[in-house]
Amino acid sequence: xxxxSDTTFKPDIIKATAxxxxxxxxxxxxxxxxxxxxxxxxxxxxxxxxxxxxxxxIGDVFTTILHKFFPDTFASVSDxxxxxxxxxRLPRVLMAMLAGIGLAGAGCVMxxxxxxxxxxxxxxxxxxSAGFGATLVIILGVGILSGTAxxxxxxxxxxxxxxxxxxxxxxxxxxKPVTMLLIGxxxxxxxxxxxxxxxxxxSAEAAKASMMWMVGDLSGVEWSEVAxxxxxxxxxxxxxxxxxxxxxxxxxxxxxxxxxxxxxxxLRVFLMAVASLVTAAIVSFIGVIAFVGLVCPxxxxxxxGSDNRFLFPASCLxxxxxxxxxxxxxxxxxxxxxxxxxxxxxxxGAPFFIxxxxxxxxxxx
Amino acid sequence: xxxxxxxxFDKTIDAHKKKGEISRRHFLLGAGSLVFGxxxxxxxxxGCKQEVTTQTVSTTKTVSIPTTVEVPVxxxxxxxxxxxxxxxxxxxxxxxxxEVKTVTITxxxxxxxxxxxxxxxxxxxxPAIAESLVIVNAWDRxxxxxxxxxxxxxxxxxxxxxxLPYFESGSVDYEKIIELQPDVLLVLPTAGGIDLNExxxxxxxxIPVISVFDTNDADTWSKGIxxxxxxxxxxxxxxxxxxxxxxxxxxxxxxxxxLVEADKPSVLLKISGWTIDQFSSFSNxxxxxxxxxxxxxxxxxAADLPSMGGWVENIDPEWLVTQDYDYVLVDIWESxxxxxxxxGVLDTSAAxxxxxxxxxxxxxxxxxxxxxxxxxxxxxxxxxxxxxPMLLAYAAKAFHPELFIDFDPDxxxxxxxxxxxxxxVDPIESGLFFYPKL
Numbered sequence: 118x119x120x121x122s123d124t125t126f127k128p129d130i131i132k133a134t135a136x137x138x139x140x141x142x143x144x145x146x147x148x149x150x151x152x153x154x155x156x157x158x159x160x161x162x163x164x165x166x167x168x169x170x171x172x173x174x175i176g177d178v179f180t181t182i183l184h185k186f187f188p189d190t191f192a193s194v195s196d197x198x199x200x201x202x203x204x205x206r207l208p209r210v211l212m213a214m215l216a217g218i219g220l221a222g223a224g225c226v227m228x229x230x231x232x233x234x235x236x237x238x239x240x241x242x243x244x245x246s247a248g249f250g251a252t253l254v255i256i257l258g259v260g261i262l263s264g265t266a267x268x269x270x271x272x273x274x275x276x277x278x279x280x281x282x283x284x285x286x287x288x289x290x291x292x293k294p295v296t297m298l299l300i301g302x303x304x305x306x307x308x309x310x311x312x313x314x315x316x317x318x319x320s321a322e323a324a325k326a327s328m329m330w331m332v333g334d335l336s337g338v339e340w341s342e343v344a345x346x347x348x349x350x351x352x353x354x355x356x357x358x359x360x361x362x363x364x365x366x367x368x369x370x371x372x373x374x375x376x377x378x379x380x381x382x383x384l385r386v387f388l389m390a391v392a393s394l395v396t397a398a399i400v401s402f403i404g405v406i407a408f409v410g411l412v413c414p415x416x417x418x419x420x421x422g423s424d425n426r427f428l429f430p431a432s433c434l435x436x437x438x439x440x441x442x443x444x445x446x447x448x449x450x451x452x453x454x455x456x457x458x459x460x461x462x463x464x465x466g467a468p469f470f471i472x473x474x475x476x477x478x479x480x481x482x
Numbered sequence: 483x484x485x486x487x488x489x490x491f492d493k494t495i496d497a498h499k500k501k502g503e504i505s506r507r508h509f510l511l512g513a514g515s516l517v518f519g520x521x522x523x524x525x526x527x528x529g530c531k532q533e534v535t536t537q538t539v540s541t542t543k544t545v546s547i548p549t550t551v552e553v554p555v556x557x558x559x560x561x562x563x564x565x566x567x568x569x570x571x572x573x574x575x576x577x578x579x580x581e582v583k584t585v586t587i588t589x590x591x592x593x594x595x596x597x598x599x600x601x602x603x604x605x606x607x608x609p610a611i612a613e614s615l616v617i618v619n620a621w622d623r624x625x626x627x628x629x630x631x632x633x634x635x636x637x638x639x640x641x642x643x644x645x646l647p648y649f650e651s652g653s654v655d656y657e658k659i660i661e662l663q664p665d666v667l668l669v670l671p672t673a674g675g676i677d678l679n680e681x682x683x684x685x686x687x688x689i690p691v692i693s694v695f696d697t698n699d700a701d702t703w704s705k706g707i708x709x710x711x712x713x714x715x716x717x718x719x720x721x722x723x724x725x726x727x728x729x730x731x732x733x734x735x736x737x738x739x740x741l742v743e744a745d746k747p748s749v750l751l752k753i754s755g756w757t758i759d760q761f762s763s764f765s766n767x768x769x770x771x772x773x774x775x776x777x778x779x780x781x782x783x784a785a786d787l788p789s790m791g792g793w794v795e796n797i798d799p800e801w802l803v804t805q806d807y808d809y810v811l812v813d814i815w816e817s818x819x820x821x822x823x824x825x826g827v828l829d830t831s832a833a834x835x836x837x838x839x840x841x842x843x844x845x846x847x848x849x850x851x852x853x854x855x856x857x858x859x860x861x862x863x864x865x866x867x868x869x870x871p872m873l874l875a876y877a878a879k880a881f882h883p884e885l886f887i888d889f890d891p892d893x894x895x896x897x898x899x900x901x902x903x904x905x906x907v908d909p910i911e912s913g914l915f916f917y918p919k920l
Contacts, residue, residue, distance in 0.1 A: 170801030196848070197803055204844040205800045264758065326760075329796075336796060337759035451788050453801030 147427040150420050154434035158214065161441040165210045168445060170453040171201050178202060204340075212338040212346070213444045213458070214437045216399045217409055219350045221436020223392040224410025225417075225429050226357050229368050230388045231294040237410035238396040241283065241297070242304025243276050244407070247400040249308040249315075250275030252327040256319040265337075268330070269401045276397030279304050283393075284386050293371075297389065333406040333459025335444055342402050353395040354433060360388060361425040368423060406459040409436045412470045419473050439466055587712055590702050591671040591678055591693035598665065601713055605646055605664035607654065607676055610867045611694050612637055614707055615668075617723050617868065617902045620714040626662050635826055636903055656684045666713065667691045698792070700770040700870050704728075707868070723902055730871045730894060731777060734878045737885045738779030747808035747881050749775065750783040750851075753793075754815035754862060758839055761797040768792025770870060778878040783807045799845040809881060810851045812840060815862035823861040825899070827914040833859055837917065856880070859917040872898060876916040883920070891920060 167178045181202045183191040193199060220238065227236040238244050250271035283304060287296040312331075316324040363384055366374045371381045396410070417431040443461035450456060583599035605626040606612060612631040615621050621637060626644045634640050644662060647655055654676060659667060667685060671678050671693040681691045692713065695706025704724045711720025751771060753762040763784040764771040771792065775782045783805060787794045814823045814836065822832040837859055841852045851857045858880055864873035875891035895915055899905055 170798040171804040200844060200847075201800045201803055205803070334796070336761070336799070448798060453798040454788050454794060455796045455798050457796075 143422075144427070147421040147424070147431070150417075151427065151431050151434060154431060154438060158434055158437045158441065161438060161445065162210050162214060165213070165441055165445050165448075166202065166206055168449055169201070169206055170448070171198075173198060173201065182207075208338045208340050208343050209335050209444065210441070211343050212335055212403060213440045215343065215346050215350050216335075216403055216406060217413075217437035217440030218354060218433040219346075219395040219399045219436075220406060220409040221413035221439075222354050222357055222429060222433040223395045224436075225414035225425070225432035226364065226388050226392045227410070228414050229364050229423070229425055229428070230385050230392075231298055232368060233294060233298055234415065235411070236298060236301075238392075238400070239405070239407055239410065240305060241301030241393075242279050242308060243301075243393055243396045244400055244405045245305045245308040245312065246279035247272040247276035247397060248327075248331045248405055249312045251330045251401075251404070252312045252315050255327045255330065256315050256323045273397050273401035275308070276393070276400055279308070280390065280393030280397065284389055288382070288386070294385070297385075329457065330404045331459075332457040333404040333462075335403055335447075335458055336455055338403070346398055346402060349398045350395060353391050356391050357388065358429055360384070361429045364388065364425040364429075365423075368425070404459065406440065406462060408459075408462045408466050409439055412466045413439055416470065416473060585712055587692070587709055589693040589709060590695045590706060593693070595690050595692055597690050597692070597713055600715060601665045603662075603664045604666055604668060604714075605659060605662060606668040607646060608668075608670045608697075610670065610697065611668045613868050613903070614694060614710055615714075616904070617707055618710045618714050618716040618719045619904070620710070620716055623714065625664055626659070633825060635905060654681060656681075659685060659689065664689060668694050668710075670694060670697055697866065698769055700773050703868055703870060719902075726898070726902070727871045730875055733889070734777055734874050738777065738878060738882065741779040741882075743781075746775075746779050746781050747856075748781045748783050748806065749809040749811060749881070750802070750805075750807050752810060752812045752840075754813045754818050758836075759799075759843065761799060761802065761845075763787070763794045763797060764792050765789040765794050766792075770865065774865075774873065774877060777874050778881050780809070780877070780881050802845050803849075806850070808850060808854070809856045810840075810846070810849075810858065811877065811880075812836075812857075812859045813862050813865060814859045823859065823914045823917065824863060825905075825913045830914060830917060833914060833917040855918075861915045864915060869898070872915065876920065879920045880916070891916065 166182070167173065167175050177194045177198050180191050181194050181198050184193050184199075185203065224237040227238070227241060228234060250273070251268045253275075254267040254271045283297055283300050286300050287293065312327070316327050319327070363374075363379055366377055366379055367381065367384060367388075374381050374384075399406075413435040414428065414432040417428055417435050421427050421431055439462055440458065443458045443465055446465065447456040447458040447461045584596050585599055586594060586596045588594050602623055603625045604615065604620065604623045606615065606624065607628050609628060609630040612621075612624070612627065613636065615624060616636060624643065626646045627637070627640060629645050629647045631637055631640060644658070646658055646662075667681065667689050669676050669678065669681060669691060678691070678693065685691055692709070694710060695702040704727045707723050708717075708720045711717045751763050751774075753760075753764065764782070765787050766772040766775070766782055766785040767789050768791070771782060772785075774780075775785075784794050784797065787797065789795075814833070816822075816824060819832065819836060821827065822836060827833075837857065840846060841857055846852050846857070860873065860876065861869075863869050864876065872891065872895050875889070875894040879886045879889055879891050895913070899913070
């Protein structure tokens with residue numbers, strides 16, 4: 118009896134072991150993809166720190182960076198180089214990295230939780246509402262509600278407001294993905310129209326200022342802004358990564374998730390709230406950087422599949438890589454005039470993405 | 483003097499409509515009669531064409547010998563960044579026995595326009611034109627203003643004046659203009675997003691559309707005032723202003739023309755941004771800035787930077803850190819810094835705060851202009867309006883104080899405000915145009 122049952126189960130065990138092996142191999146491949154992205158990102162950060170309008174040598178750049186930590190070992194190159202590296206370049210490089218991580222991470226979560234390949238902060242109205250908030254201050258702002266602080270506060274306020282409205286309204290319908298998406302889309306059009314109305318009635322300069330903000334800008338980033346954004350990105354991405362297994366279950370369908378004991382409504386609201394917070398924080402500081410949130414998760418999905426435990430960190434790193442690349446091009450192509458990095462992300466990412474889509478035959482989600 | 487007006491019928495209809503005297507039935511009846519009458523009249527006229535022409539010639543010969551007054555305007559051929567050619571023209575004021583005077587001018591867009599005189603009802607679509615009208619002492623003829631003229635000190639009666647909202651995106655309220663029936667509409671061909679061809683097709687010939695000057699070419703500004711002088715029959719005032727401008731330029735160039743390149747300071751012109759850290763400037767492609775540095779004996783730091791029509795967008799701050807420059811002029815625009823500078827600004831605290839914020843920025847901190855105290859704020863009106871000659875005065879004094887020891891730009895501004903704007907304002911006590919004071 119025992120012998121016969123052993124013979125029955127043996128092929129299954131072998132099969133399971135083989136599957137496990139296969140799985141481990143696939144996971145290894147995914148980890149390899151993520152691990153490759155880390156040095157690429159670091160390399161791009163180094164390149165960005167080294168390139169710019171001021172012609173500085175690699176030695177000067179790294180000596181200046183190291184001088185900050187080991188002043189006895191590494192001598193300061195000059196006050197000017199110190200200013201360029203520590204006050205102008207590094208905050209910008211770090212902001213590009215953080216924004217790339219946050220936007221791509223938010224895009225990945227939005228696409229997976231709403232089960233829609235087009236979902237991203239732009240489509241859900243978060244970026245356009247932040248844009249409206251900024252435009253409102255740029256064009257009509259007076260007193261304390263003016264200047265950089267006013268723009269950041271207003272953009273953040275409207276981005277969060279819209280996120281809450283989307284979550285609140287869709288709650289009536291049980292936070293179904295399609296409801297959230299449609300409300301988000303309506304919000305996008307609503308705030309785009311309001312922004313256009315303001316721009317239409319404003320002076321050419323104010324309209325241009327608003328437009329400049331809408332295309333995203335990393336100029337003038339300061340350490341204080343990096344310091345605010347860093348913990349927000351860290352905690353939010355940590356939370357989203359923590360929920361990545363639940364996100365996998367959610368991706369397989371609401372009914373399946375429910376049968377596995379997941380509170381689908383609560384999970385979706387939580388994921389959307391955190392992703393919106395990340396987006397709102399980033400957009401408030403640097404404006405609307407399109408394409409990163411949409412395209413990076415797709416690029417990664419083509420390489421490593423839809424398992425969010427891998428897809429999420431890979432998307433974050435890919436976002437940082439794309440934005441660092443875009444910023445490097447933006448700062449150097451017409452130097453010393455800086456182009457908006459938000460435009461470059463589209464110019465760089467779109468052809469690459471189209472090529473990948475054309476080569477890819479399987480479904481995007 | 484009764485003025486010929488092709489829209490008299492429309493006006494009468496409107497007036498009656500307002501009074502409620504014309505019903506739809508009356509209107510249709512009238513319109514039908516007009517069409518019938520027009521057809522009948524047209525047929526008769528075409529049949530008697532030779533006879534009418536002969537009669538006109540005869541009248542001119544026997545009754546009205548035209549009186550021709552020649553007024554010199556637009557004395558140079560000016561090619562602008564927009565390839566507008568303003569040719570020299572002698573405008574001809576013609577007066578007939580029926581007291582219909584006309585003036586023919588060539589405007590800043592190069593169009594030859596004949597305007598019925600006198601021009602009593604003026605509408606305009608740019609704040610720079612408002613000040614130009616004050617200069618030629620014709621503000622009292624303005625019946626409708628643009629939506630960017632706010633200063634009631636300079637422009638009395640603004641509160642009750644109809645507004646012609648034109649938006650920078652190019653939408654002009656033509657309906658309102660036609661309703662107001664001005665004798666002329668004054669516009670700037672290269673500013674304010676106005677589509678000149680559209681304005682002409684919608685308003686002319688009833689309302690002549692005159693391009694006063696080209697904001698991108700400072701050389702056309704004085705000529706624009708002369709053009710206004712001719713149209714408004716204020717030639718003396720216009721000539722006085724032209725002489726005033728020329729005297730400023732002459733007195734500045736007399737001292738700066740001998741400067742060699744090594745004596746010319748390098749200047750960063752920082753254009754107003756919606757936040758303080760926006761680094762935009764003008765290259766020398768923008769004619770007023772090229773003229774500013776040429777006349778005042780300086781070098782534009784952004785002269786050769788990549789630009790669009792002279793506008794240099796978003797300069798990399800780290801490039802600035804590596805540059806060797808002597809002066810910074812920061813454009814302070816009312817829209818971004820309300821109440822900081824301009825006519826009537828008594829309190830310098832707002833300007834001082836802006837100056838402190840700017841000089842404390844990473845990019846400027848410890849720079850030569852900050853250390854040497856060569857960091858100045860200038861009122862936006864100085865660079866983007868008819869007050870440009872005063873900018874030449876202020877900038878020359880700032881760049882070469884040793885050459886202009888006895889030259890007082892505030893006195894020049896005072897002269898301008900009292901003689902041409904006709905307000906008793908002491909710029910030292912009651913206006914802030916250049917800060918810190920020279």
